Amino acid sequence: MANQMQQQSKAAPQPVDRTKQYVAIFVMLGVITLAEVGAFYVEALESMLVPIILGLTAVKFLLVVLYYMHLKSDHRVLSLFFAVGAVMAIAMFLIVPWIVIWQYT
Amino acid sequence: MATQTTTVGRIPRVKKQTGLWSWLTTVDHKRIGIMYAFAALFFFVLGGIEALLIRLQLFKPNLDLMHPETFNQLFTMHGTTMLFLAAMPLTAAFMNYLLPLMIGARDVAFPRLNAFSFWIFVLGGIFINTSWFLDGAPHAAWTGYANLTTTQYSPGTNTDFWVLGLQLLGIGTLISSFNFIVTILNMRAPGMSLIRMPVFVWTTFVTAFLILFSFPVITIALFLIMFDRLFGTVFFSVAAGADVTLWQHIFWIFGHPEVYILVMPAMGIVSEILPTFSRKPLFGYSVMVFSTVAIGFLGFSVWTHHMFTIGMGPVATSAFALTTMAIAIPTGVKVFNWLGTLWGGNIRFKTPLLFALGFLSMFVIGGITGVMHSAVPANMQHHDTYFVVAHFHYVILGGIMNAIFGGFYYWFPKLTGRLMNERLGKWHFWTFLIGFNMTFFPFHFLGLMGMPRRVFTYAEGIGLEFWNAFSTVGAFVMAIGTMIFLHNLFASIRNGEKCGSDPWDARTLEWSLPTPIPPHNFDEIPKIHARDEFWARKYEGVDPNAPVEGWNPELDEYEKKHGIHMPSPSIWPLILAIACTVTAYGLIYSPWVMVGGILFIIVSIFGFAYEGDDGYYIQPTKGLSQ
Amino acid sequence: MSTYPLPQQEATQPASPTMDAAVHPETNTGINSKKLGMWVFLASECLLFGTLIGTYIVYVGQSVTGPLPQDLFDIPLTTLFTFVLLTSSLTVVLADQAARQGNVGKLRLWLAATVLLGLSFLGFQFFEYKHFIEAGLFLKTNLFGSTFYVLTGFHGVHVSIGVIWFLSLLISSLRGNKRAVNATNVELAGLYWHFVDIVWIVVFGVVYLMSEIG
Numbered sequence: 043m044a045n046q047m048q049q050q051s052k053a054a055p056q057p058v059d060r061t062k063q064y065v066a067i068f069v070m071l072g073v074i075t076l077a078e079v080g081a082f083y084v085e086a087l088e089s090m091l092v093p094i095i096l097g098l099t100a101v102k103f104l105l106v107v108l109y110y111m112h113l114k115s116d117h118r119v120l121s122l123f124f125a126v127g128a129v130m131a132i133a134m135f136l137i138v139p140w141i142v143i144w145q146y147t
Numbered sequence: 148m149a150t151q152t153t154t155v156g157r158i159p160r161v162k163k164q165t166g167l168w169s170w171l172t173t174v175d176h177k178r179i180g181i182m183y184a185f186a187a188l189f190f191f192v193l194g195g196i197e198a199l200l201i202r203l204q205l206f207k208p209n210l211d212l213m214h215p216e217t218f219n220q221l222f223t224m225h226g227t228t229m230l231f232l233a234a235m236p237l238t239a240a241f242m243n244y245l246l247p248l249m250i251g252a253r254d255v256a257f258p259r260l261n262a263f264s265f266w267i268f269v270l271g272g273i274f275i276n277t278s279w280f281l282d283g284a285p286h287a288a289w290t291g292y293a294n295l296t297t298t299q300y301s302p303g304t305n306t307d308f309w310v311l312g313l314q315l316l317g318i319g320t321l322i323s324s325f326n327f328i329v330t331i332l333n334m335r336a337p338g339m340s341l342i343r344m345p346v347f348v349w350t351t352f353v354t355a356f357l358i359l360f361s362f363p364v365i366t367i368a369l370f371l372i373m374f375d376r377l378f379g380t381v382f383f384s385v386a387a388g389a390d391v392t393l394w395q396h397i398f399w400i401f402g403h404p405e406v407y408i409l410v411m412p413a414m415g416i417v418s419e420i421l422p423t424f425s426r427k428p429l430f431g432y433s434v435m436v437f438s439t440v441a442i443g444f445l446g447f448s449v450w451t452h453h454m455f456t457i458g459m460g461p462v463a464t465s466a467f468a469l470t471t472m473a474i475a476i477p478t479g480v481k482v483f484n485w486l487g488t489l490w491g492g493n494i495r496f497k498t499p500l501l502f503a504l505g506f507l508s509m510f511v512i513g514g515i516t517g518v519m520h521s522a523v524p525a526n527m528q529h530h531d532t533y534f535v536v537a538h539f540h541y542v543i544l545g546g547i548m549n550a551i552f553g554g555f556y557y558w559f560p561k562l563t564g565r566l567m568n569e570r571l572g573k574w575h576f577w578t579f580l581i582g583f584n585m586t587f588f589p590f591h592f593l594g595l596m597g598m599p600r601r602v603f604t605y606a607e608g609i610g611l612e613f614w615n616a617f618s619t620v621g622a623f624v625m626a627i628g629t630m631i632f633l634h635n636l637f638a639s640i641r642n643g644e645k646c647g648s649d650p651w652d653a654r655t656l657e658w659s660l661p662t663p664i665p666p667h668n669f670d671e672i673p674k675i676h677a678r679d680e681f682w683a684r685k686y687e688g689v690d691p692n693a694p695v696e697g698w699n700p701e702l703d704e705y706e707k708k709h710g711i712h713m714p715s716p717s718i719w720p721l722i723l724a725i726a727c728t729v730t731a732y733g734l735i736y737s738p739w740v741m742v743g744g745i746l747f748i749i750v751s752i753f754g755f756a757y758e759g760d761d762g763y764y765i766q767p768t769k770g771l772s773q
Numbered sequence: 774m775s776t777y778p779l780p781q782q783e784a785t786q787p788a789s790p791t792m793d794a795a796v797h798p799e800t801n802t803g804i805n806s807k808k809l810g811m812w813v814f815l816a817s818e819c820l821l822f823g824t825l826i827g828t829y830i831v832y833v834g835q836s837v838t839g840p841l842p843q844d845l846f847d848i849p850l851t852t853l854f855t856f857v858l859l860t861s862s863l864t865v866v867l868a869d870q871a872a873r874q875g876n877v878g879k880l881r882l883w884l885a886a887t888v889l890l891g892l893s894f895l896g897f898q899f900f901e902y903k904h905f906i907e908a909g910l911f912l913k914t915n916l917f918g919s920t921f922y923v924l925t926g927f928h929g930v931h932v933s934i935g936v937i938w939f940l941s942l943l944i945s946s947l948r949g950n951k952r953a954v955n956a957t958n959v960e961l962a963g964l965y966w967h968f969v970d971i972v973w974i975v976v977f978g979v980v981y982l983m984s985e986i987g
Contacts, residue, residue, distance in 0.1 A: 256806045256810065257806070257810065321817065324813075324817075325810050325813045325814055325817075326810075328809075328813050329806050329809050329810045329813060332800075332801060332802050332804075332809060333800035333801050333802055333804065333806045333809060334800065334801070334806075335801050359813060359816060359817045360816075360817065360820050361820075362817070363817050363818065363820040363821035363824065364820055364821075364823075364824050366821060367821060367824035367825055367828070368824070370923070370927075371828065371923070374912070374919070374923055378912050378913070379912060379913035380912045380913060380918075380919035380922075380923065381913060381915065381916055381918075381919050382828070382832075382916075382919055382920070382923075386837075387836070387837060387838075387915055387916055388832075388835040388836055388837040388915075388916055389832070389835070389916060390831065390832075390835075393828065393831055393832075397824060397828075400824075697801070699799065749937075753941070756941075756953075757953065759952055759953075
């Protein structure tokens with residue numbers, strides 16, 4: 043097995059050990075999650091809660107996608123596909139609630 | 148009848164080249180394409196019979212040929228069958244057969260998944276149609292509007308068959324789209340840059356993306372309905388505060404791209420036929436490609452034009468009216484490009500060209516009524532009348548089916564080495580075209596006179612009699628045309644006039660292959676030097692062996708020495724498709740069968756995965772290569 | 774249709790790197806086809822979960838009867854199981870790295886850790902459902918019940934598939950199945966798992982943390 047894997051790793055762009063980076067990302071994800079939950083409990087932030095949560099969620103989303111799923115260093119066509127899918131999903135499902143609910147509230 | 152059994156892992160694999168078993172286990176894209184075509188033609192005839200019954204019921208006012216409930220089932224199944232079981236698989240037949248040939252590949256990227264897509268389509272189609280013999284067919288129209296599909300208004304199992312059947316078909320279609328995207332991106336022959344691909348490949352590519360982003364939406368929509376019906380959720384229960392227009396939004400976010408999923412490959416077929424028969428390159432290739440992509444994107448921004456009458460407020464309504472009108476621009480660009488291709492060409496009026504012209508003219512009529520719908524005040528008058536029925540039949544039957552018929556006549560010699568009969572082909576064309584216009588042109592009048600769609604019958608003396616009767620006669624003329632086609636198709640397989648491997652003096656790569664095409668397609672992966680590679684080789688003195696960028700001579704050497712790697716046949720695609728279908732029946736009739744079906748699916752997936760995708764090697768015999 | 778009698782040769786395991794390259798010729802994009810397929814699939818999954826989350830958003834605050842989110846949600850507990858899922862993403866990415874490096878021991882360790890973390894997430898979800906059902910929230914109770922259970926249930930099914938996938942990789946690895954466990958297969962499973970994780974990141978933000986609003 044090791045033999046076969048070494049062959050594969052030869053093709054991989056960077057066979058460097060990235061454990062530190064992965065752990066650092068993990069710590070950041072944890073800290074952001076705690077910040078979100080903190081914001082949830084602070085009453086003074088209530089009016090600002092939606093943008094705060096959305097912003098922090100977006101940061102976590104991007105951290106995982108860029109570093110854990112390697113989109114930062116991988117082929118750009120992969121990022122393109124995923125971005126189109128994600129943007130279309132977000133756009134269409136903001137428009138639908140707007141038409142059905144939000145424009146009347 | 149070479150039969151070989153090899154053991155890969157623990158699963159024995161049978162390799163047969165002929166006989167039923169070889170078709171059940173095939174992973175060859177050409178065979179899968181042929182099976183798609185015949186299965187889809189079967190469903191096309193079925194949907195046609197349903198249409199004739201509908202027209203018979205509407206022949207005269209106050210006719211009572213059938214129960215109104217049967218009428219509901221007929222028009223529901225007619226729409227569902229024609230869209231999902233006839234038109235889409237027919238385009239899939241062309242994509243499967245031609246895509247790898249046109250880009251110079253030996254097969255699609257995932258041959259076994261391709262086989263799975265096919266089998267689940269066949270079984271899904273059979274699944275929906277078994278409802279006729281059980282408790283009745285689906286009856287809430289192909290759009291399945293909530294809350295007509297809730298248990299309150301559809302208490303039987305009719306709608307369950309529709310929901311689960313479409314779910315099965317959707318899985319297959321989605322997997323096809325993954326397959327085609329990866330194939331086009333990853334498996335082009337050296338030199339075949341994206342901008343050298345035939346337009347049919349481009350339209351397939353855009354179609355695959357439309358499927359990719361629209362089918363998950365219908366998957367969820369169907370799940371919501373399924374949960375409402377089977378597990379008592381309240382997604383579309385107004386009493387619980389739900390909004391039934393949510394279904395319409397979700398459905399049309401899928402439904403509008405679905406229309407483009409159908410029409411794109413048809414446009415691709417026409418874009419291949421026109422240059423061949425006018426002996427000119429396609430006019431404005433890059434504009435054509437750009438328009439295709441633009442239509443693909445815009446197709447996702449127009450869904451609410453199907454629901455202007457629900458009252459979405461002026462902002463949303465105007466915005467979607469504008470995007471709808473905007474779609475006419477790239478579409479119009481394409482029409483002018485096709486005309487530009489013909490202009491000044493050395494035109495030969497063979498049957499494929501006739502059908503391509505049939506597509507052009509009928510599609511333009513359907514397109515113009517489409518623009519009429521985008522004007523909201525007019526839309527309020529057309530909505531849910533026969534005017535709309537006329538519009539989409541002009542696009543789908545007059546447009547898409549004409550292109551598909553043209554494709555049959557065009558590529559038939561490539562499959563069989565025989566031509567389809569020209570004289571019968573012309574009879575087919577004219578009866579079909581005249582019958583079609585007799586049937587559907589009066590629908591414009593009927594709609595503007597206020598005849599609503601999906602009605603069981605109509606009253607006497609309100610001016611609807613003549614055109615309804617006329618239309619029914621037209622439907623039978625069209626049926627005669629279709630019968631001529633089927634006769635021509637089957638008779639020509641055995642008795643058609645023999646022809647060489649390139650009877651039309653065509654332009655694209657598939658015509659450079661011998662007929663019948665060997666299982667591995669290309670003895671040596673071709674090198675692509677021009678957009679119309681085969682034409683360039685024939686008339687522009689391009690040397691087929693001249694090196695191109697991305698060409699790896701070692702690979703060719705290796706294949707000459709060791710043979711060509713071929714994917715092994717597999718029975719697991721069929722087994723997995725059966726497992727999914729069993730689960731669908733279980734969801735309707737028995738939780739135990741459902742649980743058994745899910746276990747069966749899991750086992751099949753493991754069988755599929757652990758079988759692996761290794762293959763065998765074949766050595767092309769010398770002399771067959773061009 | 775056409776039979777083409779050709780001398781056939783049995784497939785053998787790739788004997789040399791060159792032969793391996795011939796079986797899987799270089800792709801135009803340079804991306805492994807399976808990996809590209811996985812990304813295309815994930816792009817499609819965005820719309821799948823987009824529709825579910827969109828449905829949830831449309832129906833937020835539209836329920837005519839209780840119980841409502843603010844009566845039921847236990848944010849500290851949910852935070853805890855969000856952490857479990859985030860940690861599993863770390864173990865997956867480490868398994869992926871071990872597979873690339875050819876370190877079988879570490880690969881098995883991280884695969885096992887992922888399976889355990891995935892299972893504990895499912896355990897948490899089971900516990901949460903049980904708690905909600907005891908509080909009177911069923912699928913059919915109100916729009917919140919319908920949208921919440923179907924959205925999180927769909928996610929849960931995805932997690933379960935991921936657990937089964939990693940478990941089968943682990944078992945194959947322990948049995949020394951070289952065909953089944955290679956860097957590509959681990960990477961594919963990893964991509965899938967991270968996607969399931971980011972869906973949860975969005976669900977946690979939109980469904981749980983915004984539950985006091987609207």
